Amino acid sequence: MAKRTQGWKAIPPECPDETRTFASALRRIKDCTETTQEQLAGRCGLGTSTLNGYLNGRCLPKAETLRRIYAEVQEDTDAVGRSLPHSLDRLLTLLPGQSAKRDTTVPKPAVKVSHRRHTAAFARRRQLRAHKRVQVPVPLPEGDRHLHANEGAGWTELEYLVSRLTRRQTQDAFFMIWRSAMTLPAHEIPRMVASCRSAGLPEAADTVIANAARRDVDAVLRIVASFHESRQYEDATLLLNSAISAAS
Numbered sequence: 001m002a003k004r005t006q007g008w009k010a011i012p013p014e015c016p017d018e019t020r021t022f023a024s025a026l027r028r029i030k031d032c033t034e035t036t037q038e039q040l041a042g043r044c045g046l047g048t049s050t051l052n053g054y055l056n057g058r059c060l061p062k063a064e065t066l067r068r069i070y071a072e073v074q075e076d077t078d079a080v081g082r083s084l085p086h087s088l089d090r091l092l093t094l095l096p097g098q099s100a101k102r103d104t105t106v107p108k109p110a111v112k113v114s115h116r117r118h119t120a121a122f123a124r125r126r127q128l129r130a131h132k133r134v135q136v137p138v139p140l141p142e143g144d145r146h147l148h149a150n151e152g153a154g155w156t157e158l159e160y161l162v163s164r165l166t167r168r169q170t171q172d173a174f175f176m177i178w179r180s181a182m183t184l185p186a187h188e189i190p191r192m193v194a195s196c197r198s199a200g201l202p203e204a205a206d207t208v209i210a211n212a213a214r215r216d217v218d219a220v221l222r223i224v225a226s227f228h229e230s231r232q233y234e235d236a237t238l239l240l241n242s243a244i245s246a247a248s
Contacts, residue, residue: 008055015057018096023057025094028085029069030055033076042245044068045210045238063092064203067170068210071178088171158195161204177204181211186222190230209235213242 008027011020033040041051046065053059054069061069070088077084086094157176164173180192189212196205212223220243227236 011057019057022094025086033073042242043072045206177207178211181208187226189223190226190232209239210242214246
């Protein structure tokens with residue numbers, strides 16, 4: 001377990017017992033990495049104060065955010081052969097409000113996914129349409145992020161991601177997100193992010209950006225330029241901020 005230069009602040013006495021237990025467990029996970037809270041928050045696409053709130057019991061993360069935090073810490077511990085004191089499933093069990101959610105039927109994300117076979121010819125046609133797509137001059141409803149992928153320009157693995165999340169196979173899903181974010185060409189990243197948002201998966205979109213921010217400087221700058229070409233300015237800003245935090 002990594003050594004802390006200073007101890008944790010006491011969790012407020014008014015904090016509910018369930019939240020106190022969860023925050024204590026999350027602190028044990030955080031103690032396993034040398035990464036600072038600011039750096040970890042940047043890698044997860046979070047504000048430092050937000051992560052601090054989770055660790056001090058002031059607020060609770062969503063399940064997908066918790067998975068993202070856990071995955072980042074686990075990447076650090078795997079690199080040095082260190083084991084974590086709690087499994088992800090255990091943390092999710094401790095997260096207040098999750099037990100009731102697991103007992104209910106999880107609705108399938110509202111997303112229309114094409115079932116056409118992705119042949120080489122179809123992929124080439126889709127890429128040609130993507131290069132010819134018309135920029136939208138009208139302001140979008142939520143900030144300036146494209147919440148709907150352009151026709152023919154959707155991320156080809158979206159259907160697989162949705163199926164993994166629907167089946168609660170979150171480790172497979174987030175591994176696929178990490179792999180794609182780290183290996184896709186720069187111009188494909190905005191398409192992937194837009195597809196996730198249009199499928200009602202905003203945290204998956206933010207996870208793509210957080211991981212893409214860890215690529216080399218040239219790749220990050222190319223992705224930022226691609227976001228600007230797609231008029232996804234908020235995503236470009238989030239990517240830059242995450243890259244700066246990851247490099248600090």
